Amino acid sequence: MILMRAAFLLTLGCLTSIVTVARPVSYTGGWTVIEESDRQSSSVLVHYTPAHQWSVGPRVELNRDDDFALYSVQPTWLAKRWFGADYQGNLYFFGGAGIASGTNGNLRDDRFAAYGGVMADWETRSLFASYRARYLGASHFGEQFMQAARIGFAPYEGDTGDLHTWLMLEIDHRPSDPNSVAATPLMRFFMGPLLVEAGYNLTVNQPLFNFTYRF
Amino acid sequence: MNLLIKNIAMITAVCFCLPATAQEHHAHDDHATHDMHDQHDHEEANSSHASHSGHTASDGPILTRTKDIESALADGGEPIVADVLGVVCDFCALAMNKIFSKREEVAAIFVDLDTKALSLVLAPGASMSDQTIADLAVQAGYRIAEVRRGDAALGNAS
Numbered sequence: 001m002i003l004m005r006a007a008f009l010l011t012l013g014c015l016t017s018i019v020t021v022a023r024p025v026s027y028t029g030g031w032t033v034i035e036e037s038d039r040q041s042s043s044v045l046v047h048y049t050p051a052h053q054w055s056v057g058p059r060v061e062l063n064r065d066d067d068f069a070l071y072s073v074q075p076t077w078l079a080k081r082w083f084g085a086d087y088q089g090n091l092y093f094f095g096g097a098g099i100a101s102g103t104n105g106n107l108r109d110d111r112f113a114a115y116g117g118v119m120a121d122w123e124t125r126s127l128f129a130s131y132r133a134r135y136l137g138a139s140h141f142g143e144q145f146m147q148a149a150r151i152g153f154a155p156y157e158g159d160t161g162d163l164h165t166w167l168m169l170e171i172d173h174r175p176s177d178p179n180s181v182a183a184t185p186l187m188r189f190f191m192g193p194l195l196v197e198a199g200y201n202l203t204v205n206q207p208l209f210n211f212t213y214r215f
Numbered sequence: 216m217n218l219l220i221k222n223i224a225m226i227t228a229v230c231f232c233l234p235a236t237a238q239e240h241h242a243h244d245d246h247a248t249h250d251m252h253d254q255h256d257h258e259e260a261n262s263s264h265a266s267h268s269g270h271t272a273s274d275g276p277i278l279t280r281t282k283d284i285e286s287a288l289a290d291g292g293e294p295i296v297a298d299v300l301g302v303v304c305d306f307c308a309l310a311m312n313k314i315f316s317k318r319e320e321v322a323a324i325f326v327d328l329d330t331k332a333l334s335l336v337l338a339p340g341a342s343m344s345d346q347t348i349a350d351l352a353v354q355a356g357y358r359i360a361e362v363r364r365g366d367a368a369l370g371n372a373s
Contacts, residue, residue: 023306025356026306026310026356027309027310027311027313027314027354027355027356028314028354028355029313029314030310030313052353052354052355052356078356081301081356082301083300083301083357083358084300084301085298085300085331085360086303086331087301087303088301088302088303088307123303123304124303125303125304125328157328157329158328159327159328159329160305160308160325160326160327160328160329161305161308164304164305190304190305190306191305192305192309193305193306193309195306214306214309
């Protein structure tokens with residue numbers, strides 16, 4: 001069990017940088033795996049969507065800066081979706097509660113931790129913009145606030161089932177980090193149920209690899 | 216701070232260079248869109264090929280003709296085209312496919328991102344109301360703007 005946990009955390013630790021905001025609520029009855037990584041932490045969320053306005057699932061987050069892991073359950077609520085013939089906009093609220101546990105030699109006791117935040121996005125088939133903010137309180141493991149904004153465009157419009165390619169730029173702000181503002185250009189590849197992102201954080205010199213799979 | 220300014224300058228330069236390439240691509244697409252849809256095959260979720268016929272009629276998009284849809288039409292199923300709001304990516308198309316494919320009334324389905332239209336052919340003898348189609352779209356997370364059936368869906372309406 002300890003070996004499996006270590007392997008899982010090591011895998012998470014290999015994933016670096018950025019915040020993925022890719023449809024945190026699916027279709028009714030759908031399952032989604034979302035791996036999110038940023039320069040502070042990496043996480044995996046597996047969520048189920050019981051109704052089209054909300055999803056819930058277990059989430060594991062490895063906080064590399066402060067050496068703790070957070071095991072939580074995260075509900076996400078689609079508060080509003082704006083529809084148009086050529087665009088879609090979304091406003092989500094999310095939260096989570098669970099146990100924070102020391103990693104990488106951090107011997108502090110396990111403690112209750114909770115977080116909450118907001119996500120918003122707007123996209124057409126060739127333009128994209130998003131914003132995300134989160135506050136995390138993890139007792140003696142610390143408190144964190146982050147916010148990130150992203151813009152992107154698709155150099156071509158792929159049809160159903162084609163490979164969709166996006167060029168994006170994300171700026172994130174973490175007041176507690178020595179490099180409080182960081183920039184990450186990235187490419188998003190999207191095909192069928194799979195979304196993959198690859199990029200490089202120019203401020204802290206870290207590669208990124210993110211993915212979302214919907215089934 | 217200098218590093219940040221340097222980074223932002225680099226990114227800005229990249230972002231200003233790339234749209235020119237994108238614009239060229241779009242110009243090409245605009246010119247060739249209809250021919251492409253006549254000739255170009257698109258791969259469906261089930262790996263069969265979807266050959267597009269003409270995409271739009273005066274009243275809106277018409278049925279997208281995939282192999283499955285042609286087969287279902289040949290079996291005598293009713294063709295339906297629904298304009299869908301908010302369909303901008305493959306996740307949207309996947310959601311619509313998953314929800315509608317579960318219904319026994321549906322013999323074939325294709326969500327076309329180019330026309331933002333849901334093409335359905337019902338099983339022979341089956342029926343599906345506009346309200347049911349709208350409700351299923353909501354379950355997928357989207358909204359139906361208009362539904363066309365029969366000749367109107369096929370583009371044969373006068």
